[in-house]
Amino acid sequence: MVQCAACGTQSSENAVRCSRCGSDLGTQAAPQFTRTVDAGGTVAMPQKEPTRTSRLSVTSTSDDEGRFVPGTLVAGRYRVIGLLGRGGMGEVYRATDLTLGQSVALKFLPEEATRDERWLERFHNEVRTARQVTHPNVCRVYDIGEADGLPFISMEYVDGEDLASLLQRIGRLPASKALEITRKLCLGLAAAHDRGIIHRDLKPHNIMLNKRGDVVIMDFGLAAIADRLEGAEARSGTAAYMAPEQLRGDSVTAASDLYSLGLIAYELFTGRRAFEGESIMDLLHAQESTAPVPITSAAPDVDSSVEQAVLRCLDPDPRMRPAGARSVVAALPGGDPLAAALAAGETPSPELVAASGRVTGMRTRYAVACLVLVLAGLFVIPYIWSAQSVFALAPMDYPPDVLKQKARDIASSFGVKTPALDWAGRFQGNSEAMQYLGKHRNGKSWPELLRAVSPIEFWYRQSAQYLIAAPDGIVSAGRPAPDSPGMAYVVVDSAGRLRRFQAVTSRFDESLPEVTPAVDPSAVFAAAGLDMAKFTEKAPSYAPALPYDTRRAWTGPFPTGGSDTITLEIAMRRGAVTSVFIRWPWTSTKEGQAPQDLRQMGFTLFYFAMCGVGLFCAAFFARRNLRSGRGDRKGATRIAIAALVLSAFETAGWIHIAPVFDMAGFVLLRLAAGLLFAAILWLLYIALEPSIRSRWPQSLVTWSRLTGGNWRDPGVASHVLLGSALGVVWLCLFVARNFTDGWLPGGPPAHLLSGVREVVARVAVRASTALLWGAALFFLLCGVRALVRKDWIAIGVSALLMTFVEGSVRNSQNLALDVPLYVSLYVAFMFMLIRAGQLPAIVAILVLNTFGDMPISGSFNAWFNWILALQMTLIAGLAIYAFVRSQASVPSVGPRLSSFRHTPRAAAASGSR
Numbered sequence: 001m002v003q004c005a006a007c008g009t010q011s012s013e014n015a016v017r018c019s020r021c022g023s024d025l026g027t028q029a030a031p032q033f034t035r036t037v038d039a040g041g042t043v044a045m046p047q048k049e050p051t052r053t054s055r056l057s058v059t060s061t062s063d064d065e066g067r068f069v070p071g072t073l074v075a076g077r078y079r080v081i082g083l084l085g086r087g088g089m090g091e092v093y094r095a096t097d098l099t100l101g102q103s104v105a106l107k108f109l110p111e112e113a114t115r116d117e118r119w120l121e122r123f124h125n126e127v128r129t130a131r132q133v134t135h136p137n138v139c140r141v142y143d144i145g146e147a148d149g150l151p152f153i154s155m156e157y158v159d160g161e162d163l164a165s166l167l168q169r170i171g172r173l174p175a176s177k178a179l180e181i182t183r184k185l186c187l188g189l190a191a192a193h194d195r196g197i198i199h200r201d202l203k204p205h206n207i208m209l210n211k212r213g214d215v216v217i218m219d220f221g222l223a224a225i226a227d228r229l230e231g232a233e234a235r236s237g238t239a240a241y242m243a244p245e246q247l248r249g250d251s252v253t254a255a256s257d258l259y260s261l262g263l264i265a266y267e268l269f270t271g272r273r274a275f276e277g278e279s280i281m282d283l284l285h286a287q288e289s290t291a292p293v294p295i296t297s298a299a300p301d302v303d304s305s306v307e308q309a310v311l312r313c314l315d316p317d318p319r320m321r322p323a324g325a326r327s328v329v330a331a332l333p334g335g336d337p338l339a340a341a342l343a344a345g346e347t348p349s350p351e352l353v354a355a356s357g358r359v360t361g362m363r364t365r366y367a368v369a370c371l372v373l374v375l376a377g378l379f380v381i382p383y384i385w386s387a388q389s390v391f392a393l394a395p396m397d398y399p400p401d402v403l404k405q406k407a408r409d410i411a412s413s414f415g416v417k418t419p420a421l422d423w424a425g426r427f428q429g430n431s432e433a434m435q436y437l438g439k440h441r442n443g444k445s446w447p448e449l450l451r452a453v454s455p456i457e458f459w460y461r462q463s464a465q466y467l468i469a470a471p472d473g474i475v476s477a478g479r480p481a482p483d484s485p486g487m488a489y490v491v492v493d494s495a496g497r498l499r500r501f502q503a504v505t506s507r508f509d510e511s512l513p514e515v516t517p518a519v520d521p522s523a524v525f526a527a528a529g530l531d532m533a534k535f536t537e538k539a540p541s542y543a544p545a546l547p548y549d550t551r552r553a554w555t556g557p558f559p560t561g562g563s564d565t566i567t568l569e570i571a572m573r574r575g576a577v578t579s580v581f582i583r584w585p586w587t588s589t590k591e592g593q594a595p596q597d598l599r600q601m602g603f604t605l606f607y608f609a610m611c612g613v614g615l616f617c618a619a620f621f622a623r624r625n626l627r628s629g630r631g632d633r634k635g636a637t638r639i640a641i642a643a644l645v646l647s648a649f650e651t652a653g654w655i656h657i658a659p660v661f662d663m664a665g666f667v668l669l670r671l672a673a674g675l676l677f678a679a680i681l682w683l684l685y686i687a688l689e690p691s692i693r694s695r696w697p698q699s700l701v702t703w704s705r706l707t708g709g710n711w712r713d714p715g716v717a718s719h720v721l722l723g724s725a726l727g728v729v730w731l732c733l734f735v736a737r738n739f740t741d742g743w744l745p746g747g748p749p750a751h752l753l754s755g756v757r758e759v760v761a762r763v764a765v766r767a768s769t770a771l772l773w774g775a776a777l778f779f780l781l782c783g784v785r786a787l788v789r790k791d792w793i794a795i796g797v798s799a800l801l802m803t804f805v806e807g808s809v810r811n812s813q814n815l816a817l818d819v820p821l822y823v824s825l826y827v828a829f830m831f832m833l834i835r836a837g838q839l840p841a842i843v844a845i846l847v848l849n850t851f852g853d854m855p856i857s858g859s860f861n862a863w864f865n866w867i868l869a870l871q872m873t874l875i876a877g878l879a880i881y882a883f884v885r886s887q888a889s890v891p892s893v894g895p896r897l898s899s900f901r902h903t904p905r906a907a908a909a910s911g912s913r
Contacts, residue, residue, distance in 0.1 A: 066086065066091050068093060077098055079095055130155075133192045136214065137216060140155060162207060166204075175301050178265070178302075182306075187325070187326075198256065201238060202217070244284055258322060259318075262314040306332060312328075350689075353697050362714075371879055371880065373725045378875060381851070382854065391858075392858035395494055403460070404458075408460070408490075410490055413527070420464065423462040425461065433586055449560055454493040456494040461489050462488050477491075489503075498524070502546060528582065534557055544578065547573055549574065551569065552569070567582070610801065614776065618684050621688075631685075636682045636686050639681055640679065644671075646764040684772075684779055699838055720840070723843025726844040730828075769849065777830065791834060803826060806822050808822070809822055847878075851871070
C-alpha cells in the first residue's frame with residue numbers, strides 16, 4: 001500500500017495517482033516513517049531519513065507470530081493469544097490473564113533495549129506515570145513483570161480500531177461524531193494533565209475506538225513528567241503531530257499536547273491534516289507562518305465555535321493556547337460559555353456570568369440536609385446558649401416601660417419636679433463590668449455575680465423641652481448636652497437599681513425653691529440597692545460639671561464581697577440631688593471609658609490603616625475601571641440602592657422623633673450618611689467586580705442573577721440555603737468556644753431589648769454589614785492575590801489580616817485560642833468566596849450575625865422572647881423559601897446563553913464591561 005503525501009489516503013502499490021485528491025504518487029519520495037502497532041495502537045516511529053527530501057508517508061509491516069507464539073505461558077500468569085504489533089518501543093501481544101480471567105495487552109521491550117539503561121528507565125517511567133491516570137478515556141496500566149529476561153507491562157486490552165485507520169477508511173467524520181470524540185479526547189487528556197503527565201506522542205494512531213464507541217488514549221510510553229522534558233529528548237514522538245516547540249527541541253508542556261489535540265480535531269472534522277511539509281523544517285515553517293484551511297470551508301456543517309477552539313489549540317505560541325483540555329471542552333458547542341471565555345483570554349460580561357452555571361437548584365438530599373441543619377440550629381442552639389447568655393444569667397424581670405417608670409420615680413424622689421415634655425431611653429451593656437467580673441470571680445458562679453452586679457443597664461433621659469440631638473437626631477447619654485433646666489439623666493440596671501444620676505437646675509436663678517425636706521442620702525442608697533450601714537463616709541473626690549452646693553461621699557464593700565470596694569458620691573443643690581456617681585473598680589476617677597492599652601491601640605491603628613489604604617485603592621481602581629468602561633455600573637447601582645434603603649430603615653429605628661423643624665435637617669443628614677455608605681459600596685463594587693469577573697467569575701454567577709432581579713432562580717435559592725446552613729455552622733463554633741476556659745457570658749447588643757424600632761434598625765444594620773464585608777473581604781482577597789499570585793497564599797494572608805482587625809481578637813483574653821479560631825473562620829470564608837460565590841458568603845454573614853443577635857433567656861416566658869421569636873421566624877422563613885425555590889423544576893435564568901457576548905480584555909477601552 002502507498003499513502004498519498006497530500007491527503008493521507010492509501011492506494012494500491014500499482015496506483016499512479018491518488019484516488020481521492022488526484023496527486024501523482026509516482027513522484028513521491030520513499031516513506032520516511034514505518035507504520036507499526038504499539039501498545040494497543042498504531043505508532044509511527046521516525047526512521048533514518050532518505051538521501052533526498054521526501055514527504056511524510058506510512059507503509060505497512062509484515063505479519064509474524066513474534067517472540068512468543070500463541071499459547072505461550074508468560075510469567076506463569078498470562079497465556080499469549082497472538083501478536084498485536086511491534087514498533088520502536090517493542091512488541092505488544094494480546095493475552096489472557098489467567099488469575100483474573102480477562103484479556104490484557106502485554107508490552108515487551110526489544111532485546112537490544114534491555115541492555116540500554118536509558119530505555120529501561122523510560123520503560124519503568126511508563127509504568128509509574130501511566131498508573132497514576134485512571135479515566136475511562138485513558139488506557140489502564142495494570143502491572144509490570146519479566147519473562148525470559150525481558151521486562152513487560154500488562155495493560156487494558158482495547159478491542160477496536162485506531163483513529164488513524166478509521167480516518168483512512170471513511171475520511172472525515174460526521175460533525176456530531178467528531179465533536180463527541182474530541183470531547184472525550186479532551187477529558188482523557190485533562191485527567192493525565194491533572195497528574196502532571198504529558199503524553200508527548202498524541203496522534204490518531206495512539207487513539208482507539210472500542211466496539212462500544214468509547215475513545216481510549218493509548219501508549220503513554222513517551223509520557224514524562226513535565227520537568228524532565230528538555231533538549232533533544234523533547235523531539236521524541238511523531239513529527240506530523242508535534243507542536244512547534246517540540247519540533248524545535250524546546251521544552252514540552254501540557255500546551256504541546258493541546259497542539260497535538262488541535263491537529264487531531266482538525267483532521268476529525270475535515271478529513272485532512274492541518275499542515276503538510278516535506279521535512280521537519282517545512283512542517284515547522286508551515287505551523288509558525290501559515291494558517292490552516294478554515295474548518296468551516298472544508299466542512300460547512302461544523303459550528304464556528306469548533307473552528308475557534310481548534311485554532312486556539314493551534315496557536316504557535318504555547319502561552320496563547322487554552323489553559324487546559326477542559327477549557328477546550330468548554331469552548332466546544334454545548335460547553336460552558338463562561339469557561340470558554342476564560343480559556344479564550346476574555347473577561348465575560350456580567351450578563352454572561354449571570355447566564356452561566358447550572359440552571360437547576362440543589363439536589364434534594366443536600367437541600368434537605370441544609371434545611372434540617374438550619375431548623376435544628378434554630379431550636380437547639382438557643383437551648384445550649386442559655387447556659388452562657390448574659391440575658392439568662394442576669395436579672396431581666398423588668399421591660400423597658402417598667403424601668404422607665406422606675407427612673408422617673410427616682411428623678412422625682414431626688415427633687416426633679418419639672419414636668420417632662422420629652423423623654424428617651426434605651427438598654428445598654430457594660431462590657432467593662434463583664435471584663436472585671438470575669439477576672440475577679442473568686443469562685444462565685446456567674447448567676448450569683450450577675451444578680452449582684454448586672455451588666456445590663458437602662459438609661460433614661462427626660463426634659464422639660466424637646467430633646468434635640470444635633471447633628472443627626474440620635475439621642476444618647478451625652479446628646480443633647482445636659483444644659484436645660486428640668487433635664488434628668490438616670491441609669492438603672494436590669495434589676496431597677498440606680499447606677500448613675502444627673503439633674504440640671506438653673507445655673508443663675510437663685511430664687512429656685514429649696515426642696516423641703518432635703519433628700520436624705522439613705523434614699524439614694526436605697527435606690528442603688530446598697531446598705532448604707534456598711535458604708536463609711538469619706539472626703540468627696542468627684543466634682544460634677546453641674547451646679548451643686550453640697551458634696552458627700554461614702555465607701556463600702558463591693559456587692560459580691562472580697563477586698564474590692566466601691567465609692568458612692570452625691571452632689572446636691574438647695575436640697576435636691578444633682579449628681580449620683582458610683583465609682584466601681586472598673587471606672588476611672590473621671591467619667592468615661594478607661595484608656596486603651598498598647599495592644600488595643602495597635603489593633604485600632606492597624607484597623608484604620610487598612611481602611612484608609614483600602615479606600616484609596618478602591619478609588620484608584622474604580623477610576624481606572626470607569627475610564628476603561630469595565631465596571632458593571634448597573635449592578636453597582638442596584639447594590640447602592642439596596643444599601644440606601646437599608647440605611648433608611650436604620651435611620652427610622654435610631655432617630656429620635658420630635659415635632660420640631662430641626663427634624664427635617666436630621667433626617668436629611670442621616671440620609672446623606674446613608675448615601676455616603678451607598679457610594680462607598682458602589683465604589684468598592686466598581687473597583688472589585690471586574691477583577692473577580694476576570695479571575696473568579698463563577699463566584700459571581702448567582703450574585704449577578706440576584707442583582708439582575710432574578711431572585712426566584714433555583715441557583716440563587718440554592719446558594720441562599722447553603723449560606724444559611726454555613727452561618728449556623730459558624731455560630732456553633734462560637735457557641736462551643738464560649739464553653740472553654742476564660743469565656744464570658746455574652747449576647748447581642750442590649751439596645752435590641754428597647755423595642756421594635758431598635759430590632760428593625762439592627763436587622764438593617766446587619767444586612768448592610770453583610771453587603772459591606774462581603775465586598776470588602778473580596779476586595780482584600782483580590783488585592784493580596786495580585787501581590788502573591790497564588791490563591792491559597794492570598795487566602796492565608798487575607799485571613800491573617802482580617803483576624804488582626806477583628807474586634808473580638810482585640811479584646812480577647814485568650815489569644816492562643818481566638819487567633820487560630822478566627823484565622824480558620826476567615827480561611828473558610830475566603831475559600832467559600834472563591835469556590836461557592838459571593839451570595840452564599842453574604843448570606844452566611846447575615847445569618848451568623850442575625851442569629852448571634854438573638855437575646856437568649858433562661859425562661860420561656862421572658863418578656864423579650866418576642867425578639868427571639870421574630871428573628872427565628874425571619875431565618876427559618878428565609879431557609880424554607882430558599883429550600884422550596886431550590887427544588888423548582890423550571891429554570892428561570894432567562895435569556896439563552898448564546899445571546900450574550902464575551903467581553904475581551906483587550907476591548908475594555910472600547911466601552912465593554
